[in-house]
Amino acid sequence: MKSVLLRNAIALGALALIPATTAALAEAEGNSYAALDEFMDVFQKVRSDYVEKVDDETLIKGAISGMLASLDPHSSFLDTNDFANLRTQTEGSYGGLGLSVTMEDSAVKVIAPTEDTPAFRAGIKAGDYITHLDGELIYGGTLDEAVQKMRGKPGTPIKLTIVRPGRDKPIEVTLVREIIDIKPVKWQVKDNIGVIKIISFSNQTGADVKSAINSINKSLGRRPVGYVLDLRSNPGGLLDEAVSVSDVFLERGEIVSQRGRQKGDIERYYAKSGDDTQGAPVIVLVDNGSASASEIVAGALQDQHRGLVMGERSFGKGSVQTLLPLSATTALRLTTARYYTPSGRSVQEGGIKPDIRVPQISDPDYKTRPKFRESDLRRHLINEIKANDPTLEEDAKEDPRFAMTTEELKKKGIDDFQLWYATQTIGRLATTPVPAAKTAGTKGAAKKVASR
Template identity: 35%
Template sequence: MRSDRPLRSGTRALGTLFGLLLLMACTAGNAGFSSAEYDSERAARLFTAGYHDIAGVYIEAVPPRQLAQAGLSELHDMDPRLALEPEEDKGFVLRVEDQPALHYALPRQQDYDAWGALTARVLDDARALSPAVAEAEGEELYGTVFGGIVGELDGFSRYSGRDQARENRAGRSGFGGIGVRIRNEDDGVRILSVMEDTPAERAGLQGRDLILAIDGAPAKEFDQYEVVQQLRGPVNSRVRLLIEREEVETPFQVNVQRAHIVPQTVHYSLEDSVAVFRVTGFNHATTATLRRKLVQAEREAGDRLSGYLLDLRSNPGGLLEQSVSVADIFLEGGRIVSTHGRHPDSHQYFESRHEARVPPRPMVVLINGNSASASEIVAAALQDAGRALVVGSGSYGKGTVQTVLRLPNEGELTLTWARFHAPSGYSLDRRGVMPDVCTSGETQDEEALMSGIYQGFTREHRALRRQRVAVEDPGELAAFRAHCPKDDAEREADMRIAMKLLRDPNLYAAAQGLPTVTAEVPRSEVLLDQAPSIEAPAGVSAPAQ
């Protein structure tokens, strides 16, 4: 579903594209921000854009005076001698070593241009009064002030400077690169993995290869950021790598032609009769990749397939449109998600297209305490439609939508602008998705869980999902979440339980609350002893190139 209708704020028109459980929008006026040096006029334009954006789309109204004071108060961290304080209704006073230095009158509340100009003027004065502030580059100053501004908003709103925003956009939409994950080492750059159907794979590069040189320059002399810049480049351009491989006696050279790379988020394996799809995020390629993998699974296994397992554990989310289209692959109608916020355009309803793309095979979705936002949308939509069983712990409870707004310095403001609701109507914010089969807390013994399924324990969780919860009440929210506590672990036991459900039609039907061939409860009724959790191995942080 395209979502490119114009989003109107009071004084600023934003083109919208749903993204990162977010909406991506562009703003004009980026010229002149290439220099790292601070410039007062550029700063005024930048902060004006920021105040306009927050006023236009943030889920709650926040007075610009509160934002400006919080942002400029952060200058104290750069120079402890500086302090910005309110002067009753008169304005602000900038103090140096507790002595008032300069006074500032307050603009009208909705004059965001004036608030941007005021913020830049205080920065100018602080640079004149403080060598520490004067020596800071423009991007450092912008990050400092915006850090204070977004600190007044919710925990999901944030500012990303120019360089970080470039990485964010590359992760969402792709970049010119070769398709490898890397790690810097003492002797060079280690290739950790090679993405499928990429220039690196076509050139014969392999995981564990060591890059000794990039275009003739020793790779060990680059830091990780510099390696990223060396390996990335315009699509169809070439990069020359000197490669060391353990089983090859001497290093050899590989020429790789860059292509448009979108980080791989879908990983497929066929486990006997079950097609397993691990989805680690939602970017622009997620739905298309999942569709291809589903076709591959049907081609490889066909009638042998007993079901699909969608593993969303530790999936932090991603593009809203992709979560909708992933859920739509498996659905034959009905609502997928709705969003509601302060802005009129935040009231959105996303429906299935009434034509499932795959056979209606049994399906299990795995979640844990780190499954958030877009992954919670998919899990809730498939669960509410009765299309899939959800197994694992309570999810994160990140039930808000963010919009990403590009700023004049090529940085980004990520602002919460709506809350999303499951098809059955409940808001996922803070309460999360409650699994059909809970494997956290005191219910971790596998045999006891199987017995509990036959005894109807899953009916209790279905009833709980319909329960109204005052999430603003910490006690009531904690009591609700205690029924299936949030757990960040990725247990092998969860996978085993999912496999049993998909391979045993009787067990699967019982978990859905449907009639079974036999209602007989398995003989082994084990006490709910807590089994030791099996923690997933720590991942290696490595950017894709």
């Protein structure tokens, strides 16, 4: 009786969603019923014949997760734990090691470590594979299971075994769990230049960038000669905060647009009047760990001719995820739109190409460690303009301007070459007028949408 009710409920739901107004729709409806019958047959067989008893909730949750996994890498079902974890991450405080990870071919792969966390201090890098936790192989498990194992009581140790492409032997590191209380924005002054590092796009990031600019001005007693906006290894976050950060540096014009399934389903976001930096030169630093909200900011400042983008090609996540609550404790994270820069570019797959490519030659592994991006993920959304651009291959090409060894850099006291190069460039830009933004637009308020 229970299974009959479940079958009827699913069928009624399908009937409500598929109006039978034409023969084609009626045929599609019939196909859906047949598929649902097949699903229920499998469901019943597993319940009755599987070697161990398994509860209905586990089977249904697995079916939902499998359905969403067939769409793209960023759509997922959030159970009670996942939903709570997402909320704490966007609020800027959670327990763990400070890693942003994904699942690739049943292996846990690092997207980026968060600065000033145990993972960052241990030298874990984007593209690393985590194979064992406390000596236990985690290959073949779920991403949720791996994340839960990495989290735990602050102060307790955990050993990670890491495989890094380009290295012959695995790396073993022991980390001590901490409460990860992320301060999304940090600032410093280097050679009369304001350096603003955005670690994540969580609540209040835009306001914190404004505060950082004011603090830089106060520390110098005047305005700096320019700003470096450091978005490296920033995996993204909230769309409205990306809009807010972009607005800090823009006087006017479009920041980003998002476009859904329907042709007319377009939402545009515009800058409000007032550039907090009063037109000072800006360099935006990005790398292959800069994703999503980071790419929105970099693309907006690049297209508006407001900032020079420097570093390495970004991750290439050009999709927007909307959080759809299903209950008080569960939700659906669903890809609902693609976003586009002011000039109409989609960064999906291809990412943001820097105006000046500057490799991180102070990283001893930069030559041997492969670059990991959205295009490497299974079932990633395909760019409407195929991302087979030959310039994607430029990442591996040597640039004779950057031929110094790590030893030579150390002698010069340079431990972060990209940042050093950016500050040197700002010094030259300070005497060059910044072109005004070419695009003007109507002011508008941003709608908060999760885009992690």
